[in-house]
Amino acid sequence: MRPRQKHRWLRWMWVALTLALVVSFVLTALAPALAASDSSTSSSSSSPAATGEAAGSGRTVVVLGADLTEAQRQEVLRLLGLDPATWDGEPLVLTHQEEVALVGDYVPRQQLGSRAISSVRVEPAAPGSGIRVETKHITWVAPEMYAEALATAGVKDAVVYVAAPFDVSGTAALAGIYKAYEISAGESLDAQRKDLGAREIGVMVRIAQEIGNPEKAGQFLTLLKERMAEHPPTSREEILALIRELEQDLGIQLSDPLREELATLVEKLRDAGIDWQAVTTQLQQVREQVNRFLGDDTPILKGFFNQAWNWLLQVVDAIRSWFGQ
Known part of the structure; x- marks a missing residue:
């Protein structure tokens, strides 16, 4: 091979290797986000519950709103990934009174409504896989919000589907998820932690309304819990400083009353003796969504x-x- 040809060959090889390296790096960096995006939009018709297979210990449980008509029940089952014609399970029923008992103190009446419409399906997931949530026709409670509240309540390794036959706020669905999970997992959740999860939903909905972005509200609390796990705040001043820091990171601004309410929630979470490392482990997919959502102008x-x-x-x-x- 002539020297000029050898030099050209080496140069093209260097270019090819560099391009391959760049492509490999980009694919590696984007893989978690693409996987999370695919899981949040993919059809659930081939999921373990639809095929009758179990992903982990426990069983799939469906809870339907008590005020659904028969036609709406059929539609909701389809939205939950089940074929009404072939599914032979027996759904549980959740009443509006049960919803009010859980979240009535934390959710505005107009958001809570007067009927039990939201329905859920909960199925066990493989140990260590964390919490994944998908929603249909839920307007004010983003999947991240449910995941946050569930992790606070002590839910582990579960796939949760929340649906309604028409658009609803979704604030009351948490009661159905708790009910389904306790039966699916065969264990009761701690009452105090369930109440904290309900309080979280109420605060996150108010944040979502104030900033006009439900997804960002859930992601705000995800980052807040991660920082609490890394460096637990010891005073209200530290909590407020952390809240302001996260506001800056996410490019949002909360009102002073809402910031104070959030600080009170954080104090209750801090004093509940919750293992925040375990909580953040359950929220792995939520963290991936946060990283995908953050703009390139954020320090993280x-x-x-x-x-x-x-x-x-x-x-x-x-x-x-x-x-x-």
């Missing part, structure tokens, strides 16, 4: 990509040195 994401880019440059320099470039 910017820091990650700066480190990744520096690493990539080092590898490229190493490749160049191999060829004496």
